[in-house]
Amino acid sequence: MIRITSQIALDEREIELQFIRASGPGGQNVNKVSTAVQLRFDAAHSPSLPEDVRARLLRMAGSRLTNEGEIVIEAKRHRTQERNKQDAIKRLVELIQRASEKPKPRIATKPTRASKQRRLEGKQRRGETKRGRGTVAGEQG
Numbered sequence: 001m002i003r004i005t006s007q008i009a010l011d012e013r014e015i016e017l018q019f020i021r022a023s024g025p026g027g028q029n030v031n032k033v034s035t036a037v038q039l040r041f042d043a044a045h046s047p048s049l050p051e052d053v054r055a056r057l058l059r060m061a062g063s064r065l066t067n068e069g070e071i072v073i074e075a076k077r078h079r080t081q082e083r084n085k086q087d088a089i090k091r092l093v094e095l096i097q098r099a100s101e102k103p104k105p106r107i108a109t110k111p112t113r114a115s116k117q118r119r120l121e122g123k124q125r126r127g128e129t130k131r132g133r134g135t136v137a138g139e140q141g
Contacts, residue, residue: 002089004096010048015092016040017085022076036076039088044069049096057099071095 002010022036043049043057043065061071075088111119 002093004093005100008048008050008053008096008100010041010046010096014041014046014048015089017088019081020074035079035081035084036074037081037084037088039073039075039085039092041071041073041092042069043071052102053096053100056103057096060095060099 002012002015004010016039018038018040019034020036020038021034043054043061046054049057057071058065058069064071064073066072071092073088073091075084075091077087078084
């Protein structure tokens, strides 16, 4: 079990790990050894996630989300399979933790009397500045 929060835990069988070859520099090692990890998690059909967390997670996943509702995370920062595997799982856990936080509802407020006054004074000053840009009477341009 992978513990996400005190209420949410994922079964390891819900996560599919595939080892692939990493791109980029690294010489012979990068061509021979599959150290990069591609983690797949079916967020749309996971029994471990509450419905509200699932909805926020699918919204937050962005480009990591497939059309089938799977989250795909690729980890290739490190040189070993084990560290890349840990990195991919850690990134998934952090994403689910962020999705499990309920957004704080916005409380509508009205502007204070002082802020309204400041706004109107600013508009007044700006109008004076613009009025001063007109042509001066009696001058030929």
